[in-house]
Amino acid sequence: MDQATLIQKLTEAVGADYIHTDPVALRAYDCDALTIYKGQPSAVVLPGSTEEVQRVVRLCREAGVPLIPRGAGTCLSGGATPAPGGVLAVFVRMNRIIEIDYENRLARVQPGVVNLHLSRETLPRGFHYAPDPSSQMACTIGGNAAENSGGAHCLKYGMTTNHIQGMTVVLGSGDAVHLGADGDETPGLDLRGFFVGSEGTFAAITELTVRLTPNPEGVRTMLACFKEVGDACRTVSEVIAAGAVPAAMELMDRYTIEAVEKVMQAGYPRDAGAVLLIELDGLPSSIRPLEKIIRDICMKNGCATFRLAQSEAERESLWMGRKKAFGAFGAIAPAYYCLDGTVPRSKLAEVIDEFDRIAARYGLRITNVFHAGDGSLHPNVLFDDRVPGETERAVECGAEVLRACIRAGGVLSGEHGIGIEKKREMRDQFDAATLGIMERAREAVDPDGMFNPGKILPGGEVEFPICDASQGVARMAAAFTK
Amino acid sequence: MAASLDAFARAVEADTGDPSLLSGDGTGMYVLGGRMPFLVARPASHEAVLSVLARASEGSLGVVPWGGGTSRRAGYPPERYDVALSTERLSAAVDFLCDDLTAVVQPGMTIESLNRLTRPEGQTAGLDPANPGKATVGGTVFAERSGPQRVRWGRARDRVMRLKVALPDGSSHTYGALVVKNVTGYDMNRLLAGSWGTLAVATELAIRLYKAPERSGARAAGFGTAGEAFRAARRLMALPLHPLWVEVLDAGRIEALGERYFLPGPWCLAAAFGDFEEGLAEALRRFEDLLGREGGRELARLDEEETARLGAALADQPGGDFAREESLAVRASGRADQLPRFARAAEEAAGKGGFRRAVAAHAGSGVLRAWLAPRERGVEPRAAWDAFASLCRAGADPAAGRFVHVRLDGGPTSLREQIPVWGEDALDPAALVLMRRLKREYDPTRTLSPGRFVGRL
Numbered sequence: 001m002d003q004a005t006l007i008q009k010l011t012e013a014v015g016a017d018y019i020h021t022d023p024v025a026l027r028a029y030d031c032d033a034l035t036i037y038k039g040q041p042s043a044v045v046l047p048g049s050t051e052e053v054q055r056v057v058r059l060c061r062e063a064g065v066p067l068i069p070r071g072a073g074t075c076l077s078g079g080a081t082p083a084p085g086g087v088l089a090v091f092v093r094m095n096r097i098i099e100i101d102y103e104n105r106l107a108r109v110q111p112g113v114v115n116l117h118l119s120r121e122t123l124p125r126g127f128h129y130a131p132d133p134s135s136q137m138a139c140t141i142g143g144n145a146a147e148n149s150g151g152a153h154c155l156k157y158g159m160t161t162n163h164i165q166g167m168t169v170v171l172g173s174g175d176a177v178h179l180g181a182d183g184d185e186t187p188g189l190d191l192r193g194f195f196v197g198s199e200g201t202f203a204a205i206t207e208l209t210v211r212l213t214p215n216p217e218g219v220r221t222m223l224a225c226f227k228e229v230g231d232a233c234r235t236v237s238e239v240i241a242a243g244a245v246p247a248a249m250e251l252m253d254r255y256t257i258e259a260v261e262k263v264m265q266a267g268y269p270r271d272a273g274a275v276l277l278i279e280l281d282g283l284p285s286s287i288r289p290l291e292k293i294i295r296d297i298c299m300k301n302g303c304a305t306f307r308l309a310q311s312e313a314e315r316e317s318l319w320m321g322r323k324k325a326f327g328a329f330g331a332i333a334p335a336y337y338c339l340d341g342t343v344p345r346s347k348l349a350e351v352i353d354e355f356d357r358i359a360a361r362y363g364l365r366i367t368n369v370f371h372a373g374d375g376s377l378h379p380n381v382l383f384d385d386r387v388p389g390e391t392e393r394a395v396e397c398g399a400e401v402l403r404a405c406i407r408a409g410g411v412l413s414g415e416h417g418i419g420i421e422k423k424r425e426m427r428d429q430f431d432a433a434t435l436g437i438m439e440r441a442r443e444a445v446d447p448d449g450m451f452n453p454g455k456i457l458p459g460g461e462v463e464f465p466i467c468d469a470s471q472g473v474a475r476m477a478a479a480f481t482k
Numbered sequence: 483m484a485a486s487l488d489a490f491a492r493a494v495e496a497d498t499g500d501p502s503l504l505s506g507d508g509t510g511m512y513v514l515g516g517r518m519p520f521l522v523a524r525p526a527s528h529e530a531v532l533s534v535l536a537r538a539s540e541g542s543l544g545v546v547p548w549g550g551g552t553s554r555r556a557g558y559p560p561e562r563y564d565v566a567l568s569t570e571r572l573s574a575a576v577d578f579l580c581d582d583l584t585a586v587v588q589p590g591m592t593i594e595s596l597n598r599l600t601r602p603e604g605q606t607a608g609l610d611p612a613n614p615g616k617a618t619v620g621g622t623v624f625a626e627r628s629g630p631q632r633v634r635w636g637r638a639r640d641r642v643m644r645l646k647v648a649l650p651d652g653s654s655h656t657y658g659a660l661v662v663k664n665v666t667g668y669d670m671n672r673l674l675a676g677s678w679g680t681l682a683v684a685t686e687l688a689i690r691l692y693k694a695p696e697r698s699g700a701r702a703a704g705f706g707t708a709g710e711a712f713r714a715a716r717r718l719m720a721l722p723l724h725p726l727w728v729e730v731l732d733a734g735r736i737e738a739l740g741e742r743y744f745l746p747g748p749w750c751l752a753a754a755f756g757d758f759e760e761g762l763a764e765a766l767r768r769f770e771d772l773l774g775r776e777g778g779r780e781l782a783r784l785d786e787e788e789t790a791r792l793g794a795a796l797a798d799q800p801g802g803d804f805a806r807e808e809s810l811a812v813r814a815s816g817r818a819d820q821l822p823r824f825a826r827a828a829e830e831a832a833g834k835g836g837f838r839r840a841v842a843a844h845a846g847s848g849v850l851r852a853w854l855a856p857r858e859r860g861v862e863p864r865a866a867w868d869a870f871a872s873l874c875r876a877g878a879d880p881a882a883g884r885f886v887h888v889r890l891d892g893g894p895t896s897l898r899e900q901i902p903v904w905g906e907d908a909l910d911p912a913a914l915v916l917m918r919r920l921k922r923e924y925d926p927t928r929t930l931s932p933g934r935f936v937g938r939l
Binding site (some may be wrong): 098099101102103104105106108126127147148150154158159161162166171173175177178179180181182183184185186187188189190191193194196197198207209214215216217237240241242243244245282283285286288289290342343344345346371374375376409410411412413414415416417418422426429430431433434436437438440441442443444445447456457 | 579580581582583584604605626628632636637639640649653654655656657658659660661662663664665666667668669670672673675676677681692693694716719720721722723724757758759760761763764765813814815816817818819820844847848849880883884885886887889904905906908909910912913914916917919920922923924935936937939
C-alpha cells in the first residue's frame with residue numbers, strides 16, 4: 001500500500017476531521033515533552049473507539065508503517081515522539097469515564113481520560129485515583145499506564161502498575177485482548193504487569209480498569225529547611241530506615257528554591273540549602289506519632305526551621321512551589337534537561353555530591369528537585385540551547401549523571417521511562433544477555449515491530465537526532481514553506 | 483532415557499565438580515501429579531543451577547523447580563519430569579539492608595526464616611503464604627502465593643525489587659535493582675513472578691520490606707448470610723483504615739480452624755489492623771461501629787497475640803479431611819460484589835456428590851477460596867468443579883467489563899487431567915498465544931516444568 005492510499009484509508013477509518021497530514025499541523029506532534037529529539041510522523045490520527053484503533057493498526061500493518069500511541073504528549077523521555085514516517089495515534093478523543101463502580105472501588109476509563117479528571121469526579125464520593133504525576137492536570141491515564149508513571153504520593157500508594165487492574169489492548173495483529181482481572185487474580189503469566197510500562201512498544205491501550213482509593217481523612221504537610229542538601233538527604237535516609245514512610249517526601253535544593261521564589265513565592269526560605277516537603281496522610285490519630293518521629297529526625301540532622309502548614313491555602317502554596325518548580329527553571333536558565341535516575345535511599349547524599357562534581361566537569365549547573373522518599377531523583381541540567389554544542393554537552397552531562405546512579409546501585413529511570421532519551425545507557429544498566437531476552441520478549445509480543453520503534457532498547461534502525469533551538473527554528477521555517 | 487540421564491549427570495558433575503549435587507535417592511519426596519523424577523538436583527550456587535538447566539536442555543530432560551513443595555497439588559502434572567531442582571541448598575540470606583528496607587535472599591529460604599531475619603529490626607516482607615515453615619521465598623513469588631495480607635502490602639510480585647535468574651539456554655539475567663521505583667526497560671520481574679517455574683529459575687531475590695506495625699488487633703462478628711458479611715466487608719474497604727487483612731469465613735472454615743478461635747458464625751467477617759497505639763484504637767473502634775451498623779452479632783475482640791495467631795491460621799489451608807488427596811481446593815476472583823455468588827457456587831458444588839465445605843475469602847481483594855472434602859470415598863469430583871466454575875462465571879460479562887476467573891488450586895490428579903485447571907478456557911485466546919510465544923523465547927526446549935502451567939505451557 002502506498003502512502004496516499006494509506007492516508008485515504010486512514011481517513012475513512014477515523015473520519016476526515018480526525019486525521020492530520022499537513023506538515024504544519026504535524027509539527028505540533030513531532031516530539032513529546034522531551035523536546036531535544038524530534039521525528040515527523042506521516043500522519044496523525046485521533047481514533048474514537050477500540051474498533052477504530054483496530055482498523056488503524058490493520059491498515060498500518062498492511063502498509064508496513066509503524067504506529068506510535070500518544071496520550072497528552074507529556075512524556076519526558078521521548079516515548080511519544082514518533083519514529084519518522086510513522087503514524088501517530090493520539091488518544092485524546094477517547095476520554096470517556098465509562099463507569100465508576102464505587103461499590104467495588106473500580107473505574108473503567110478510556111485511555112485519553114486526564115489523570116486529574118478521574119479524581120475530580122470521584123473525590124466528592126470519598127475516593128481518588130492515587131497515581132499523581134506532576135503533569136496530572138494534563139497527562140492521560142493511558143499514557144500513565146504505558147509509562148508506569150510515578151508521582152509524589154506513590155511513596156505510600158505505589159506506582160501506576162499497582163492501580164491498574166485490567167486493560168484492553170490492541171495488538172499488532174489488530175486483535176483486541178483483555179489483560180488482567182477485576183479481582184486480584186488472573187490465569188497465567190501477568191501480562192497486565194508486563195504491558196504496563198512497556199512505553200507503547202507492545203500494543204495500544206484502548207480501555208483500562210483502575211483502582212480507586214479511599215480519600216485520607218487527615219493530611220499534615222510540613223516543610224523542613226536545611227542549610228546543606230546533604231543534611232536533608234541524610235534525614236530522608238533516616239526517616240525511611242525508621243520505617244516512618246510518609247505519603248510524600250520531596251526534596252528541593254537551593255537552585256530550585258531560588259527559581260521557585262523568583263517566580264511564585266511559595267514561602268521557601270531563600271537562604272536554605274535544601275527543603276524537604278513532607279506530607280503525612282491517614283487517620284489523624286495515625287499521623288500524630290509519625291509526625292513526631294519525622295520531626296525528631298529532622299531536628300537531629302540540623303533542620304533550621306520546621307514549619308507545619310496551618311491551612312489548606314498554606315498547604316497548596318507549599319505544593320504549588322514543588323509542582324511548578326520545573327516551569328520556574330525558566331527564570332534561571334534558558335533551557336533545562338530533566339533526568340530521573342533512582343538510587344537506594346541510603347545513597348542519596350553521596351550521589352547528589354557526585355552530581356555537583358559532574359556538573360563542574362561539564363561547566364554546567366545541576367538543580368535537584370525530587371521524590372526523595374523513593375530515592376527517585378530529578379537532577380536538572382541547566383543549559384543554553386541557543387549556544388551551539390551546549391545541548392549536546394547537556395545530554396552528555398545527563399548521561400554521566402545516570403551512570404553515577406547506576407554506580408550507586410540504582411537505575412536509569414524511576415518514573416519517566418527510557419524512551420529515546422536513555423536507550424543508549426541501557427547498555428550500562430544491563431548486560432547483552434539481558435538486553436537480548438528483552439528484545440526477544442518484545443518480538444514475541446509484537447513480532448512485526450508494529451509499535452513505537454526506536455524506543456527503550458539500544459540499537460535498531462530508527463534514529464532520533466538531537467535537535468537544539470537553532471535547528472528547531474530552521475525546521476519550523478521548513479515546515480511552513482512546504 | 484537412561485543414557486540421556488547418565489550423560490546429563492556426568493556433564494553436570496564435570497561442570498560443577500560436585501558429585502553430591504545429583505541424587506537418585508529420595509525422589510519419592512518430589513512426586514507431582516503421580517509422577518516421580520529420576521533425579522533430584524540440589525545445586526548450591528547460581529552456576530550449578532545454570533549447569534543443571536543447560537545440560538537438561540541439551541538432553542531434552544524436563545526439570546521442575548522445587549521449593550517447599552507446598553503447591554504440589556496445583557497445576558497440571560508435568561509432561562516430562564526427569565529432574566526435580568530443589569532449592570534447599572540455596573536458602574541463605576545474602577544481604578539484609580535494613581536501612582533500605584531490603585532483604586536479599588536465596589530462593590530456598592523459607593518464609594519463616596525470612597520473618598526471623600527481619601523481625602528483630604521491626605520489619606516485615608508482608609508475605610503470608612500457607613505453611614510458612616515450608617514455603618520458600620522463591621516458591622511464594624514464582625507461584626504467586628499471596629495470602630490474606632495482600633490487602634495491606636500487595637501481592638508477592640509487588641515485593642520483588644531485583645531478580646537474578648538462570649535460563650535453560652545457560653544464560654544469567656538480573657532484572658531490577660535495590661530501588662523501590664524503577665521503570666528501566668520492560669518489567670521482567672512481573673513477567674516472571676507467578677510464572678510457576680516455566681520460564682526461569684531464580685537464584686537470588688531482593689525483597690522489599692516494610693516497617694511492621696507497632697501494634698495490631700482484630701475484631702470479628704457473625705452474620706446470618708454471606709451477602710451481609712460481604713457487604714460489611716465492602717463498607718470496610720471504602721474507609722481509609724488500611725486493614726492488615728479482611729476475611730469472610732463460613733461455618734465450615736470456622737469449624738476447621740478449631741475451637742481455640744471461637745469465631746462467631748454462621749458467616750464471620752474478621753479484620754485485623756496494624757498501626758501505632760492511637761491509630762489502632764481508632765481503627766478498631768470504627769470497625770466495631772461498622773459491624774454494629776451492618777448487623778454483625780457476637781463481636782469478638784482479639785488481642786495482639788490472638789490476631790497474629792488467627793492471621794497465620796487464615797493464611798493456612800484447613801487440615802483434616804480438607805487436606806486429603808481426594809479433596810478439592812478451588813478459588814474464584816472477580817469484583818468484590820461477586821463474592822456472595824462465589825460462595826453460593828461453593829455451596830452448590832459441595833452439594834454435587836456430597837462434599838463437606840469450608841469457604842474463606844480475601845474479601846478486600848475479590849478472591850474466594852473453597853475447600854471440598856468428600857464425605858465418602860469414590861466420589862467423582864468433576865460435577866462439583868463444573869458447578870463451581872459455571873455458577874461463578876455466570877457473573878462475568880466481558881462486554882460490560884466484568885471478568886471472573888476460576889481455578890483449581892488442588893485436587894486429585896485424575897481431575898487435573900480432565901479440566902482446564904487454571905481456568906484458561908475463559909481466558910482471551912490471544913492472551914494465551916502471547917504467553918506461549920513468551921514461553922518459547924525463554925525456554926524453547928521446554929525444559930522447565932513442561933505442560934504444568936496455564937494452557938499446558
